[in-house]
Amino acid sequence: MDRLDLGALFLHFLALWCVAVGGPSAILPDIHRYVVEVHHLLSNREFAEIYTLAQVAPGPNVMYVTLIGWHLAGWAGAAATTIPLLVPATTLTLLVGHFNERYPNAAIFRAVRSGLMPITIGLMFASATILMRAVNHEWRGYLITLLTAALVLRKTWNPLWLLAAGAVAGMAGLV
């Protein structure tokens, strides 16, 4: 393992989040490259386990970056990898949000909102299908995914029960 340079880690993450258009999945490969391949701060296995742990935790999946920092250097490390996630995104969004709220009928905001909305929805649909193919390897998995979508569209059950059922089915080795 290389000697940990928290300042460099902070700056690298800050730079990544400034260009993270398209969200966390866009920069995941580079985070992996930086901490595993270039600086050998984590092994491949540790990276995968940390990523999995953050997926199990409630909250945005991106919190795996917090866990990487914490694993490397405790609270200071967690701050060094979490603050870069927070600062560029919230600052820019506040700026754009401010003008969007103040001039909701400005031609540029109207055009951006109505022009890009279909693209956003198309991209979300792409994410959904990519995720569906990534997590499912045989017909039972696809059945669970499609059944979940159908139930959520038709029933008003609390979807936490569906997730819990999925977790139990997974632990029982059914899927």
Next chain:
Amino acid sequence: MEQTESDKPCVSRLELFLTFSRITLSSFGGALFWARLGLVERQRWLSEREFAELLTLGQLLPGPNVLNLTVLVGYRFAGWSGAAVSVAGYLGWPFLVVIGMGLAYQHYGALPQVQLALAGMSKVAAGLLLATVIKLATVLPLRWRPWLFGLLAFVGVGVMRWPLLWVIGALAPCAIFLAWKTKD
């Protein structure tokens, strides 16, 4: 088609904090589903269309799209401090939870059951995301152009697996230009 100022509900900072806390603490396997459920169906702070519009803006900006959406919603209802309390609710809890899990991981290592549970949950989570997209798609007007752009974005990223930035770079300027030229 545009929302007006007058139908904007009155929302306190405490409600913002609690709602985003609830959204984030329910968010297993992706936050988008829970954000739409909380903001559109449970609280009714946003219409389906307003949600899709703010999500579009959030998607454009760097950073996690639901975090950006959180900022936009907090700012809309209670200004700068509203955005701050919303983000505190949305990221504060997961920050603590994930560190708690990190502690457990250091002491016990990763349990194989966790991996199995995750495998089961991820199949359900994929279904939640799929349902969210289907609901969001209902706000698209029934004209060929929006559906064509949606289809091109889906095929480019989801089927051809071209880089996201290339697809957005090619489609977005055309879509914005055409929307600019059209008055609807």
